[in-house]
Amino acid sequence: MFNELDAIVKKHKFPNRSQAIRFLIRKNATEEAYAENKEVSGAVVIIYDHHRRELVNKSLDIQHEFTNIILASQHVHLSHHSCLEIIALKGKASSLKALADKLIALKGVKHGKLVVTSA
Numbered sequence: 001m002f003n004e005l006d007a008i009v010k011k012h013k014f015p016n017r018s019q020a021i022r023f024l025i026r027k028n029a030t031e032e033a034y035a036e037n038k039e040v041s042g043a044v045v046i047i048y049d050h051h052r053r054e055l056v057n058k059s060l061d062i063q064h065e066f067t068n069i070i071l072a073s074q075h076v077h078l079s080h081h082s083c084l085e086i087i088a089l090k091g092k093a094s095s096l097k098a099l100a101d102k103l104i105a106l107k108g109v110k111h112g113k114l115v116v117t118s119a
Contacts, residue, residue, distance in 0.1 A: 030118045034093045042116035044087045044100045051081055052108030059103060063087070066099045082110065090119060 005017055014020045033040050048055055063070060069091030076084040087103075089096050096114060104112030 026118065030116060033118055034116050037093045039091060039119040040093050040096060040116050041088075041090045041119045042096050042114060043089060044085075044096075044103055044112065044114050046085045046103055046109050046112040047078070047082055048085070048106070048109045049081050050077075050083045055106055055108040058106055059085070062099065062102045062106075066095065069095050069099065 005020055008014070008020045008024070009017055012020065012023065014023065030040065032038075046059075048059075050056065063073070069089050071088040071090055073085060073087045076086075078084050087099075089099065093116065096116060100112065100114035103109065104114075
């Protein structure tokens with residue numbers, strides 16, 4: 001068991017085993033909160049082609065359905081064709097997942113991911 005713990009310490013560059021144990025406890029608590037549909041915080045990150053017709057409007061329409069869980073959003077121009085959108089969220093795990101799934105499924109989204117942590 002200590003070999004596995006030491007491997008985690010090394011992989012994540014923790015200064016000691018105690019930090020690794022705290023990390024594992026927080027990770028487990030977040031996974032349980034998500035699985036039990038408790039309140040969590042997180043972010044949806046999407047990269048999309050901003051030249052795709054109606055993609056921005058569809059994305060905004062979806063976001064307006066979820067104003068109760070959206071805290072903030074940031075839009076970044078990566079290149080002439082690609083944009084990055086980061087949407088900060090807080091709410092029931094199922095609501096965060098529903099929003100992320102709808103956004104990531106839009107035609108023109110090149111990549112998307114929901115990242116969740118404890119509230």
